[in-house]
Amino acid sequence: MPRDLPDRIHQQRRDLGDRIRALRKGLPATQERLAEMTGIDRRTLQRIERGTSDPKYSDLALLAEALHVTVADLVRW
Structure with a gap:
């Protein structure tokens, strides 16, 4: 069962996804790649990426590398 998380946590997850997506596209690479x-x-x-x-x-360590x-x-806030 999913837990109820504060809105700020949901926003931080979306921000993380946005950073990963932007960096991926800057390579450039597809999600598959x-x-x-x-x-x-x-x-x-x-x-x-959707947050x-x-x-x-x-997974974060592999992505960062x-x-x-x-x-x-x-993960910077």
């Missing part, structure tokens, strides 16, 4: 580069399921990546998923730290940034750059 980024999924291949990281080993993250494409549907999981879609949910992360509807709480990514695991290991593929996008040539630090995890801190991805």
